[in-house]
Amino acid sequence: MGVFVFLPLVLPFTAWPIARLAEQRLHPRTATRLLTGVAAVMAACSTVSLGLLMVVGTAQLPGNPLPDGWSDPEVREAVPYDEVAGKLAIPALIAVLLACGRTGWRHGRVRLRAHRALAGLPGTEVAVLPDEVPYAYALPGGRRDRVVVTTGMLSCLEPPERRALFAHERAHLVARHHRFLLAVQLAARANPFLRPLRTAVSYTTERWADEDAAQAVGSRRTVACAIGKAALVSRGTPVGTLAGLAAPGPVPRRVTALLGPVPVMRSWPSVFTSVGLAAWGAAAGTVVSALSSANSAVTMAFILYAATPL
Amino acid sequence: MTDQQRPRRGQGELEALVLSALREADGPKSAGWVQERLGGDLAYTTVITILTRLLAKGAVTRERAGRSFAWTPTSDQAGLAAHKMYKVLDGESDREAVLASFVTSLEPDDERLLRELLGQAKSTGRKQGEGED
Numbered sequence: 001m002g003v004f005v006f007l008p009l010v011l012p013f014t015a016w017p018i019a020r021l022a023e024q025r026l027h028p029r030t031a032t033r034l035l036t037g038v039a040a041v042m043a044a045c046s047t048v049s050l051g052l053l054m055v056v057g058t059a060q061l062p063g064n065p066l067p068d069g070w071s072d073p074e075v076r077e078a079v080p081y082d083e084v085a086g087k088l089a090i091p092a093l094i095a096v097l098l099a100c101g102r103t104g105w106r107h108g109r110v111r112l113r114a115h116r117a118l119a120g121l122p123g124t125e126v127a128v129l130p131d132e133v134p135y136a137y138a139l140p141g142g143r144r145d146r147v148v149v150t151t152g153m154l155s156c157l158e159p160p161e162r163r164a165l166f167a168h169e170r171a172h173l174v175a176r177h178h179r180f181l182l183a184v185q186l187a188a189r190a191n192p193f194l195r196p197l198r199t200a201v202s203y204t205t206e207r208w209a210d211e212d213a214a215q216a217v218g219s220r221r222t223v224a225c226a227i228g229k230a231a232l233v234s235r236g237t238p239v240g241t242l243a244g245l246a247a248p249g250p251v252p253r254r255v256t257a258l259l260g261p262v263p264v265m266r267s268w269p270s271v272f273t274s275v276g277l278a279a280w281g282a283a284a285g286t287v288v289s290a291l292s293s294a295n296s297a298v299t300m301a302f303i304l305y306a307a308t309p310l
Numbered sequence: 311m312t313d314q315q316r317p318r319r320g321q322g323e324l325e326a327l328v329l330s331a332l333r334e335a336d337g338p339k340s341a342g343w344v345q346e347r348l349g350g351d352l353a354y355t356t357v358i359t360i361l362t363r364l365l366a367k368g369a370v371t372r373e374r375a376g377r378s379f380a381w382t383p384t385s386d387q388a389g390l391a392a393h394k395m396y397k398v399l400d401g402e403s404d405r406e407a408v409l410a411s412f413v414t415s416l417e418p419d420d421e422r423l424l425r426e427l428l429g430q431a432k433s434t435g436r437k438q439g440e441g442e443d
Contacts, residue, residue: 110398113398114398116394117391117398118322118395119322120323120327120329120330120387120390120391121388127391129388130389130392131392131395131396133396135399136412153412221431221434224427224428224431225428225431225432227413228424228427228431229428231414231416231420231424232416232424232425232428234416251420252420252423252427255427255428256427259431
């Protein structure tokens with residue numbers, strides 16, 4: 001397997017160009033699916049590679065619970081720089097598993113607590129909370145998917161803009177955007193090089209919901225105004241805290257996109273455009289990543305099988 | 311436990327029950343009254359615990375009446391839900407990972423840019439008249 005075992009760890013670099021270009025040049029739905037798919041596959045491959053390296057690393061440690069045969073030089077030769085790589089892989093894999101577990105657990109807990117907070121209210125789809133703090137979000141799962149919105153948010157919007165807001169949140173629920181978001185969250189934990197994809201997907205899901213809302217209410221300008229007004233009243237509230245992003249932030253970009261033309265829905269961009277090149281690059285990176293980790297896993301299985309005294 | 315056949319009710323649901331019982335009352339009521347009102351399948355201590363929790367959330371107030379307290383509701387179910395939701399959101403630093411909220415925070419530059427964009431949108435909207443809506 002040689003150097004192939006390391007490839008899935010660094011190949012996420014190949015997805016950086018598409019993470020950057022997709023949000024402007026692709027339809028948000030295509031971009032979300034493409035980026036999430038790439039992130040999920042690359043994260044899985046990277047974790048498999050880490051696992052294989054960890055086996056080699058653990059087998060070197062005295063007193064390890066693995067079969068003695070696994071610490072054979074023959075096994076170690078399969079991995080270049082086995083001493084360092086193997087030992088680094090142990091804490092790395094533990095960190096990945098802990099981080100992913102924590103992310104999944106938090107995800108479940110926030111949703112559970114949010115549903116619990118709404119327990120005393122009638123089970124309507126839209127839950128309006130009497131709170132001056134303006135916020136609105138889609139809450140999936142529970143007995144039914146819900147849209148949570150405060151009176152503070154509703155009071156700053158005109159009726160058509162409120163419809164746009166509800167359409168936006170419903171679009172999140174209908175398209176199950178929380179699954180895409182959780183997938184890229186976990187991927188970013190599994191391999192930090194996948195973080196740009198997480199940022200990109202959290203933006204493209206919003207754009208996707210914006211476009212669906214624009215279609216539902218029949219006016220892109222109304223959705224743009226609703227987002228703009230909501231953002232202006234939301235500033236300084238604890239709900240809006242997001243780590244500082246490079247200017248201009250996501251909200252002005254969303255408004256600009258809505259004030260511009262409708263994005264074209266293409267199945268796959270031509271290779272002769274920059275975005276096409278980036279998409280093909282990411283696809284190639286994903287395939288190489290998958291092949292490398294599969295190759296490494298199979299090779300390692302054979303080597304370990306041969307090394308295990310039966 | 312006598313109510314083992316009963317499906318276990320969640321904390322939130324119990325708080326909602328106690329609060330609605332108090333809201334139906336015509337004045338401050340004791341914990342014993344609440345317990346009776348709810349059909350007596352809750353232990354007295356449970357009722358006290360829930361009332362104390364509601365007090366911490368600002369959903370009820372209490373005043374001393376003899377040796378115990380008399381409880382008065384100050385907010386309705388929706389107000390209680392709003393309070394709890396605020397707690398959930400306030401306690402999660404990376405909630406945007408979980409809940410896709412409608413808008414995210416604005417940097418100072420974003421705000422200026424956004425106001426310009428909205429101004430543009432309004433002026434083009436006026437030019438188009440009712441064309442789009």
